[in-house]
Amino acid sequence: SGKIPLTEDNILLNLLVETVANISLNNIEFGRLSITGLQCLLSCTYEKEKPFATPEYEVFRYSAILVAKQVSNDAHKILMRQLPTLEQLENTNSIKLENEFTDRQKVAKRLEPLIKFIEFNQIKARILIEIIEPLEIIPSEIIVSVYRRKALSNDSDSNGIRGKPQKPIDFAESNYVWDESARGSKLIIEDNGKVVRATNDLRVRQNIRAKMILENEGIFEWDVIIEKDCSASWVGVCASENFNYETWAGDQPTGWVLGSN
Incomplete structure (x- = not known):
């Protein structure tokens, strides 16, 4: 065959x-x-x-x-x-x-x-x-x-791996923070951008985006630590444009989330 x-x-x-x-x-x-x-x-x-x-x-x-x-x-x-x-x-x-x-x-x-x-x-x-x-x-x-x-x-044709070499991604520590310009109004960023919390008067689900943007094709892994329990939480991806951080990502065509509930 x-x-x-x-x-x-x-x-x-x-x-x-x-x-x-x-x-x-x-x-x-x-x-x-x-x-x-x-x-x-x-x-x-x-x-x-x-x-x-x-x-x-x-x-x-x-x-x-x-x-x-x-x-x-x-x-x-x-x-x-x-x-x-x-x-x-x-x-x-x-x-x-x-x-x-x-x-x-x-x-x-x-x-x-x-x-x-x-x-x-x-x-x-x-x-x-x-x-x-x-x-x-x-x-x-x-x-x-x-x-x-x-x-x-002279063995120079050996890349060690088939296919197209994957482009290295810049994993600068400064990118591992929450984006101040991409968050709901009731979400507060603390600890130099590493922690986010909601205000006490939060009544609707809001979103916040990490500063690092995933632009390349491939599989990405990351850890999200929830320090204080809440009724529900979601992790996912969203578009860089046409996305509303004030309303839940799961109801938007430019967002995709996986929830704890």
Whole structure:
């Protein structure tokens, strides 16, 4: 089977691929994503200029372990030991090769549908030589082809990750405050912009916006600490224009909130 095309007609597929692509595979438990689902993700992002959260070595690691898990418990345990995460590799001098990998050929066979959608050229030569090649689950012609490409480019074509590099976001501490110019009239900002509270005479739900504006595509995480309990509270996003801070965001087309009640 060939690549699954990303088309305007397949909106659901596009949305699913973009969502999963922005999640590190290390955060997805083995078994939650099927081999077919993983193949779809990799084929739709293969050599595409789209944001992708997982380094390519971790893509290979996840693929191999996922396949091994379906082959046998022994194969799964061996590859879990033989394929450390990038973080573990930074603290490891060498990986001991295990000769008792009896299911090697079965893993290699089941891995074939995924192999053609893994961008091995994005993986550093040292990892290919010391970690991946000794496993003998990748066709030798693929390994040789990658080595030749790296020799010609002096390994400079390795970004470590597929797709379009994500732009760094300026997380200056001064942006982690409430915006004085974007708040309801009954909301008071304190502690150098880090705390907001309501006046005692607040009778209707009002809104306040953080100073940091999320302009890039992607997944963002933040912590909101509610120090004093109230009947209900909401956290969400809103447009920078055509938004009324005096009335509840949930009733406005330019606001989206998730509530505690």
